[in-house]
Amino acid sequence: MSVRTLRLPRPRHARRAFGAAAVTAVAALAAATLLPTGQAGAADTTLRSLAESKGIYFGTAMTQSDLNNSALTAIAGSQFGMLTPGNEMKWDTTEPARGSFNFAPADRLVSFAQANSMRLRGHTLVWHSQLPSWVSGLPTTQVKAAMENHITNEVAHYKGKLYSWDVVNEPFNEDGSFRTDAFYNAMGSGFVADALRTARAADTNAKLYLNDYNIEGRNPKSDAMYNLVKSLKSQGVPLDGVGFQAHFVLGQVPSTFKANLQRFVALGVNVAVTELDDRIQLPATTASLNQQASDYATVVDTCLAVTGCAGITQWGVGDADSWIPGTFPGYGAATMYDANYRPKPAYTATATALGGGSTSPSPTPAGSCKVTGTVSAWNSGLTEDITITNTGSTTINGWSLAFTLPTGQTVTSSWNASLAPATGQVAAKNLSYNGALAPGASSSFGFQATHTGNTSLPSLFSLNGAPCTTA
Ligand code: G3I
Numbered sequence: 001m002s003v004r005t006l007r008l009p010r011p012r013h014a015r016r017a018f019g020a021a022a023v024t025a026v027a028a029l030a031a032a033t034l035l036p037t038g039q040a041g042a043a044d045t046t047l048r049s050l051a052e053s054k055g056i057y058f059g060t061a062m063t064q065s066d067l068n069n070s071a072l073t074a075i076a077g078s079q080f081g082m083l084t085p086g087n088e089m090k091w092d093t094t095e096p097a098r099g100s101f102n103f104a105p106a107d108r109l110v111s112f113a114q115a116n117s118m119r120l121r122g123h124t125l126v127w128h129s130q131l132p133s134w135v136s137g138l139p140t141t142q143v144k145a146a147m148e149n150h151i152t153n154e155v156a157h158y159k160g161k162l163y164s165w166d167v168v169n170e171p172f173n174e175d176g177s178f179r180t181d182a183f184y185n186a187m188g189s190g191f192v193a194d195a196l197r198t199a200r201a202a203d204t205n206a207k208l209y210l211n212d213y214n215i216e217g218r219n220p221k222s223d224a225m226y227n228l229v230k231s232l233k234s235q236g237v238p239l240d241g242v243g244f245q246a247h248f249v250l251g252q253v254p255s256t257f258k259a260n261l262q263r264f265v266a267l268g269v270n271v272a273v274t275e276l277d278d279r280i281q282l283p284a285t286t287a288s289l290n291q292q293a294s295d296y297a298t299v300v301d302t303c304l305a306v307t308g309c310a311g312i313t314q315w316g317v318g319d320a321d322s323w324i325p326g327t328f329p330g331y332g333a334a335t336m337y338d339a340n341y342r343p344k345p346a347y348t349a350t351a352t353a354l355g356g357g358s359t360s361p362s363p364t365p366a367g368s369c370k371v372t373g374t375v376s377a378w379n380s381g382l383t384e385d386i387t388i389t390n391t392g393s394t395t396i397n398g399w400s401l402a403f404t405l406p407t408g409q410t411v412t413s414s415w416n417a418s419l420a421p422a423t424g425q426v427a428a429k430n431l432s433y434n435g436a437l438a439p440g441a442s443s444s445f446g447f448q449a450t451h452t453g454n455t456s457l458p459s460l461f462s463l464n465g466a467p468c469t470t471a
Contacts, residue, residue, distance in 0.1 A: 045351075045356055045394060046078055046079045046464065046465070047079045047080065047347075047350060047351060047354065048078070048079055048080055048081035050351055050354035050355055050356045051081065051311065051312070051354050052081060053354075053355065054304055054354055054355060056303060056304065056309060056310060056311040056312065057081050057082045057119065057310065057311030057312070057313075058079075058080055058081060058082065058311060058312055058313075058314075058350075058354070059080050059081060059082025059083060059084060059118075059119075059121065059311060059312070059313035059314070060076055060079075060080040060082070060083060060084070060313060060314050060315075060316065060317050061083075061084040061085070061086040061123075061275065061313065061314070061315045061316055062076055062083055062084075062085065062086060062109060062112070062316075062317065062321075063085070063086040063087050063088065063109075063321070064085075064087075064088055064105045064108055064109060066086075066317065066321055067108060067109070067112055068421075069321070069425060070402060070420060070421060070425050070426055070427035071340075071341040071402040071404075071425040071427065071462070072317045072318065072320075072321060072341060073112070073427065074400040074401075074402045074427045074429075074462075074464070074465065075317055075318070075337065075341055075402075075462075075464075075465035076112075076116070076118075076317050077112070077115075077116035077118070077400070078116075078398075078400060078464040078465055079464070079465045080118060080314075080317075081117075081118055081119065082118060082119045082120070082121060082163065082311060082313055083109060083112070083113040083118045083119070083120050083121070084120070084121040084122075084123045084274070084275075084313055085105075085106050085109045085110075085120075085122075085123060086123075086315070086316070086323075087130065088105040088106035088108075088109055089106045089122050089123055089124065089125075089154070090123070090124060090127065090129075090130040091125075091126075091127065091130060091131050091132060091135065091150060092130045092131060092132045093105055093106070093130075094106065094150075094154050095132070095150050095153070095154075096132050097132070097134060098134050098146065099149070101153055101154070101157070103154075103157050103158075106158075110158070110161055114161075119162075119163040120158075120161060120162045120163055121162070121163060121164050121165075121166065121274070121313065122154075122155075122158060122162045122164065122165040122166065122206065123165075123166045123169070123211070123274075124165075124166040124167075124168075124169040124211065125150065125151050125154060125155070125165060125166070125167050125168070125169075125195065125199065126147060126150075126151070126167060126168045126169065126183055126191070126195045127168070127169035127170060128170065128179055128181035128182070128183075129169075129170070131181075131182065135182055136181075136182045138182070138186075140185055140186040141186075143182055143183060143185075143186035143187065144186060144187055144191075144194065147183060147191065147194070147195060147198075148194070148198045151167070151195060151198040151199050151202065152198060152201070152202050155198075155199050155202035155203045155206070156202045156203070158203070158206075159202065159203045159205075159206075160203075160205070162203075162206045163206065163207060164206055164207035164208070164209055164240070164241065164272075165199055165203075165206050165207070165208055165209065166209050166210075166211040166243055166274070167195050167196050167199045167208050167209060167210065168191075168192050168195050168196070168210050168211070169210075169211045169212070170211070170212050170213065171184070171192060171210070171212065171228075172212055172215075172221050172224050172225060173221070174214060174220070174221055175220050175221070176220035176221050176223055176224030177224070178224075183195075189228070192210070192228065192232065192237075193232060193235065193237045196208050196232070196237050196238050196239055197237060197238060199238075200238035207240035207241055207270070207310075208238055208239055208240050208241070209239075209240065209241040209242060209243045209272070209274075210225065210228070210229070210239065210241075210242050210243065211242070211243035211245065211274055212225060212242075212243070212244075212245065213245035213246075213247050213275070215242075215244055215245075215260075216244045216245075216246055216248075216253070216254050216257050216260065217254025217255070217256040217257055217260055218254075218256040218259070218260050222260055225242065225264075226263060226264060226267070229242060229264060229267050229269060230267055233267055233268050233269070239269060240269060240270055241269050241270035241271060241272055241310065242264050242269055242270075242271050242272075243271075243272050243273075243274035243275075244261070244271060244272070244273055244274065245273075245274050245275035245276075245315075246273045246274070246275060246276045246277075246299065247275060247276075247277055247279075247315070248276070248277065248278045248279070248295060248299075249278070249279055250278055250279060250280050250281070250288055250291055250292055250295065251291050251295065253278075253295050253298045253299065257298070257299075257302050258302045258305055258306060261302065261303075261306045261308075261309060262306055265306060265307065265308035265309075269308075270308050270309070270310045271306065271308055271309050271310070272309065272310045272311055272312070272313070273299060273303060273309075273311070273312040273313065274313050275313060275314075275315035276296075276299060276312055276313060276314045276315060277314065277315050277316065277322060277324060277334035277335055278292050278295045278296065278334055278346070279324045279328060279331040279332065279333070279334040280292060280331065280332065280333040280334065281330060281331055282325075282330055282331060282332050282333060284332075284333040288333075289333070289344055289345045289346070290345055292333070292344070292345065292346045293344075293345035293346045293348065293349035294349065295346075296336065296346040296349050296350045296353070297349040297350065297352065297353040299312060300312065300349075300350055300353035300354055301353055304353070304354075314335055314336060315335075316334075316335055317335070317337060317341070318335050318336075318337030318338065318339070318341045319332060319333050319334065319335050319337065319338050319339045320339045320340075320341065322334050322335050336350060337465075340404075340460055341402065341462065341465070342460070342462060342467045343465065343466060343467065357393075368390065368391055368392030368393075368396070368463070368466055369388055369389060369390060369391055369392070369396075369401075369461075369463040369466065369468040369469070370388070370389040370391050370468060370469045370470070370471055371386060371387070371388055371389075371401070371461045371463075371468045371469070371470050371471075372386070372387045372389075372470065372471045373385060373386045373387070373457050373458070373470075375455060375456075375457050377451065377455035380450055380451060380452075381448065381449065381450055381451065382409070382448070382449055382450075382451055382455050383446060383447070383448050383449075384446060384447055384449070384457065384458070385444060385445075385446040386401070386428070386444065386445055386446065386458075387442050387443070387444040388401055388437070388442060388443050388444075388463060388468070389437075389440070389441070389442040390437040390438065390439055390440060390441055390442075391439075391440075391469070392439060393439050394439065395436060395437065395438045395439065396436070396437040396463070396464065397435060397436055398430060398435045398436075398464075399429070399430045399435060399437060399443070399463055399464060400427050400428070400429045400430075400463070400464055401417075401427070401428045401429075401461060401462070401463050401468075402425065402426070402427050402460075402461070402462045402463075402465075403425075403426055403428070403458040403459065403460055403461045403462075404424070404425055404426075404458055404459050404460045405423055405424060405425075405426050405449070405458050406451075406454040406455075406456045406457075406458065406459075407452075407454055408451050408452030408453060408454045409423065409449045409450070409451045409452075409454065409455075410422050410423050410449055410450045410451075411423070411426065411447050411448070411449045412447075412448050412449060412450060413447065413448045414428070414445065414446065414447035414448070415445060415446050415447070416431065416434060416443070416444060416445035416446065417429060417430060417431060417434075417445035417447075418431065419447055426458070428445055428447075430443070
């Protein structure tokens with residue numbers, strides 16, 4: 001969308017505004033985002049900046065298709081400082097046929113991360129799942145060479161661009177025995193050391209991790225990982241960290257989580273929470289959302305309490321892009337953002353645990369912005385003027401206002417902001433001259449759109465991921 005800074009002539013009829021001249025759209029918006037005002041919000045700042053001020057990172061996983069969702073990207077690019085490609089760096093995408101590499105999907109996510117000054121966790125080089133059949137069908141004598149070639153090519157492609165690699169993912173069964181996958185069957189447990197050494201040879205700077213699930217507490221599987229790490233370190237194998245996926249079930253963060261992380265750190269590795277979510281039996285209730293907030297706070301508190309915990313990554317940005325409902329029927333609501341990308345109590349609790357000035361978890365976290373708007377419509381067109389006010393107590397440097405355009409409306413031009421996409425979930429981003437919003441300050445932008453009969457105002461506004469009140 002090209003940006004025009006010129007004001008467009010606006011017809012006088014059919015003018016509507018938020019507030020006194022209430023219209024259906026306003027009522028709907030208010031119902032959807034009824035927010036307490038005057039709450040000092042964790043939303044005054046971002047998870048990313050709060051985490052970084054505590055010396056850890058806060059990240060998210062994203063897939064290629066997420067790049068088309070402006071509500072999602074607005075949050076990802078502002079709230080999270082680390083990005084893990086959800087699927088695009090896995091073997092089935094990067095080397096679908098032997099020696100034939102495809103890095104284009106992951107490169108798009110790398111570009112997004114770079115454009116938003118996010119670091120990247122590479123995920124994953126050696127894994128039994130999402131493994132093309134040509135690898136699992138190889139004679140065992142050829143697997144080592146194929147694995148080394150895959151690692152060498154992929155790590156070399158991303159050399160200098162990634163913070164870390166999950167070199168080996170999920171090597172263990174629940175009882176602590178090795179999975180009998182193509183790699184173990186061909187090389188025994190030595191495939192882990194070989195994979196790590198191969199990765200280090202291709203990139204001396206990226207931190208090399210082993211990653212698994214159900215190893216957060218003390219149990220046979222985490223004991224197996226512990227013994228493996230101990231053995232690798234004693235042999236001088238390059239290993240920098242262990243990733244604890246942390247796909248939790250509501251209320252079941254293990255009581256041994258902190259002690260378990262600490263025993264790994266004592267071996268001389270970093271630890272990280274790499275795929276955090278906390279699944280709830282649907283429908284979610286106020287009680288379950290508050291329990292989830294408590295679980296998220298426990299995870300943050302634990303990482304902050306463990307010297308050597310590098311950071312936390314949530315698996316997905318919001319409930320709408322989470323893998324949980326597809327894999328665990330009847331469960332969902334597993335992330336910090338709801339299906340419309342509004343922050344949930346878990347967001348507030350996380351921000352608070354990271355040191356953000358906030359109130360206790362609330363089902364409707366306060367926004368740090370207020371939005372007012374007017375619409376002027378004629379037969380098939382309309383113009384809308386939107387004013388954002390920073391109601392928080394800190395300056396906002398760079399804003400992205402996400403909102404939902406009514407069905408049938410298509411943006412054709414805009415001023416004082418760049419808008420994309422033209423329909424549906426739209427993000428309006430500041431231009432070079434109006435990105436700073438001091439506490440109490442306002443900024444206005446507008447756009448022209450075509451419509452097919454619905455001339456309502458947009459709804460569900462959120463600024464840099466935090467929902468806004470409407471006057
Ligand atoms: O690409 C195909 C598409 O062509 C097809 O039409 C569609 C139909 O089902 O499937 C698509 O593939 C899906 C793929 O994600 C890409 O979207 C697979 O079915 C689906 O199984 C796969 O799920 C991924 C899962 O790993 C596979 O195990 C999830 O998105 C991804 O979030 C998940 O991530 C894993 C971590 O890598 C490791 N830890 C556990 C975590 C959750 O399972």
